[in-house]
Amino acid sequence: MCGIAGRILTAPGRVGADLVDLMDAQEHRGADSTGFAIYGIPRDEGFVLRGMGFDKARLSPDMEDFRLILREHGSDLLEEPTFVTSDARHYSFRAVISEPNDLARWIRDADAITDRLEVQSCGRSLEIIKDTGSSAEVADKHGVRDMIGTHGLGHARLATESSVLPNASHPFWARPFPDTAIVHNGQITNYYTWRDRLHRLGYRFLTQNDSELIAVWVSHEMSEGLTLEQALKKSIKDIDGVFTYMIAREDGIGFAKDRYAMKPLVVVWQDGAFAAATEEQAVRRIYPGESEVINYDGPSITEIWGVGNRSMAA
Amino acid sequence: MADDLNDTYQYPFEMADEADIKFRDGAIPGRPAGVPSSYEEGGSTRWTPDAIAEVHALAQLGRYQVRGYNTFNKRMPTFDDLTFVPATMTRLPLEGYREGCDTTTVLGAGRGLVEKPLELKIPIYIASMSFGALSAPAKAALGYGASKAGTMTCTGEGGMLEEEREASQTLLYQMSPARYRIDLDHLRRADALELVVGQGAKPGTGGLLLGMKVSERISRMRTLPVGVDQRSTIRHPDFLGADDLAVKLEELRIATNYQVPIFVKMGATRPRYDVAIAAKAGADVVVVDGAEGGTGASPELLLNHTGIPTMSAIRAARESLDECGMTGKVSLVAAGGIRSGVDAAKCLALGADAVMIGNGAMIALGCNSPRYLDDYRKLGTAPGACHHCHTGLCPVGIATQDPELEKRMHVAAGAERIARYLAAMTMEITALAKACGKSSVHNLEVEDLRAMSFEASAFTGVKMAGIDRPFEW
């Protein structure tokens, strides 16, 4: 039960500010928490991480443990991590690390301390920022408006069957696959079946949020050899319930919608740039004038929107 | 040896005849008389006579069965598993026969958003039962009775009945998913609106009104062909989820010029989440209808096997509102299986701000009363056991659209019985509240209750009698 948004620019620009606007217009759809997935200019080596610790009093020991695990995997911090703290108990961090020997193994070990600290995104360019509160609140706290990038996702959450916690917010990173994030509007009715199955296959879930499942589900299918398009199409059969979700990767944004066409998605392409949102009024924040609007209203549809000039821009 | 009785004891008299030992009752050879699990009764715990009858019915009809009334599931806990612990030494009781106890109940004022929150004189109102499920005289009687008692009725699905609008000083206008006979004029003539997203008797499923009750008048009001079975939608046509509901609620507020409160009614399934969502989407009042809630017609499987009990739903709903900071902003109404003021008082203590009664009100009107016995017999039932609301052949004229049968519903007499029933229920609530030392019925709280069964304690978190702590796993 949420509002979602996507944005693609023709060249690196103020994608953060745009996503904040898109989500601000949809605040009534869910003010429990807000999150953004922003694809900045990709690094040639190393990964940028975003994460959250649950007790700011433990920040130093958390980071020590975190760094220890990194080193065990042949990696280390490339820059001093930065932190955002507030009155809330949790804190957020951003770190840049050199390549671990095996990313999946590292994150599995790093997840051993998820009761204290969570890595919420990892990629050459992906950064996920999420927190409780409205779009403006989260944007102010984390400086989202100043983030530069090529594309990204936004999400406003009205919690359904899981708790209102800063880490249960969207977007979700499809751990352990770098640079993959999803936002989802709706709810999954065979969540526990899939979660259990994927869990048995070794995937780790950090929340009880059904949307996290989609991220891992799609990435798993792709690791089994499906293309993104095939995975999106398959999800319509395999995942039950109500959903319109967008999955972003380095080179684009994919989208799928359930078989009963319950949740809308409105898209505008203009001058090579793209804005998508649950409600048309959100897109109007970016394109106040009338433009050609595409309503993805039908059942069982998928689409992939590429980020055209990305490599050139980078 | 103990297992070799013959060797150890000799009677001081002659051994009895086998025939005497077997009662000399002419029992069937090979089957001792009076032995339990005789052939007629059977002994299977799985294939009870009820279970066998159900399979026979499914096999003959080729469909599930439909009926009215409420759950027959024997495992439902009852309010009788809870008892009050009135003031004694630690607390001082109020004089039950003399001192006052406030029963005024305000619904929908919490957000400070609407001009005219509801102010009821008692914490009880008449549940949403449609004109269609009930006859017009029954609806009118409920309206007048409620007006006399200072409370309200709810239109239920199917639009506003003029007789009820006239009778009810305060009328809650229901917008069901199917939106029968909804128009702006009626919207603005209502004292409050209710959006239904489910009901306790059949959560997850839309309303049902079988063809025998789709009379000419019902057909006009609901825009249905006469005599067809009306099976309503469960999803609203114009919002699909709580996120869109927020936008829909704004529309209704504009349509009613921010005058009246908006209720959201739901069946109790996952109230811990559902109630929070409705509150956050902007409802003024959330109505939680437990699995014991009644209905005019429902697939029997849904009546018996869906939803959670009212008592547990209230606790979950209240905690949900507490957790999302909506207690005080959003009112909570509970319903489902409330029979008396005692049950109602328990609901208030568990956390409800008001309760809604359906079956109880119908019974006060005369449902299941011992009159017109032949008509009960024709339905294959008897007073006290009738659950045939769905047939439209209600012997006492309440759950019918038959012009002859509905004449049996005496509006003036029914109204007075409703008023007396509501007054009596309210007296029961205040008697308990005063015994617990409360000058307002709304100050009843969970601490005033003790559970007399593990189940009731586990379902509600109410402390177990005697050991004074909730049953824990």
Next chain:
Amino acid sequence: MSEIVIDVGKRPIREINEEIQAACKTGSPIRVVNTLSRHNLGIGLPPGVRIHFEGSVGYYCGGLNTGATVSIERNCGWAVAEGMSAGHVTVGGYAGMSCGAAMTGGLIHVKGDSGPRCGVAMKAGNIVVEGKIGYQSGFMAHQGKIIALGGAGHSCADALWAGEVWVAGEIDSLGVDVNVVEPTAEEVAEVDAILEPLGLVDSSRNWRKMISGQRLWYFQSRDAGAWLMI
């Protein structure tokens, strides 16, 4: 009479509706500008009013209309003119989901396509869509006509009551319990009478009319004897 112009922008929707209602009382035509696809514009409009929305609007525009003439220049969001009892609503572009949901009278004219569930649960009135009607259009339509000059999406005319869905173009698939019938000349004339004031009559159309299969009308036998078995 001079036109009254109301600017929407980012102002509170309640305030805008109050201005619209006040403007309705003057009898002047109303033009609402800078609509930015905002929701809940023009709710519960009185009869006789003429109101134009420049640009696109959001959800429930013209909801519960009781007789106003509403025109929307471009697109509208969900459930345009939901619950309308009378009036004439024109959508210049695309109408979102549940166009005319539960309407009880009046006419909706969509010049573009309409989204899924066009005319869902409508009780009377007519909807004319020049383009294609979306998925599950006509779902549980009680009465009234949904007329699509373009095609129809999947599950067309799903579980109709006594409503009718008329489609001149391609139909992706039919919903449950639908009968497709050949309309009579009189029935076509009735539809043309609706299209005529809109200037949309075209005698070359190959109409398909969808009505209820009536299989889902009766849960069981209506014979009273059968009730006693329940």
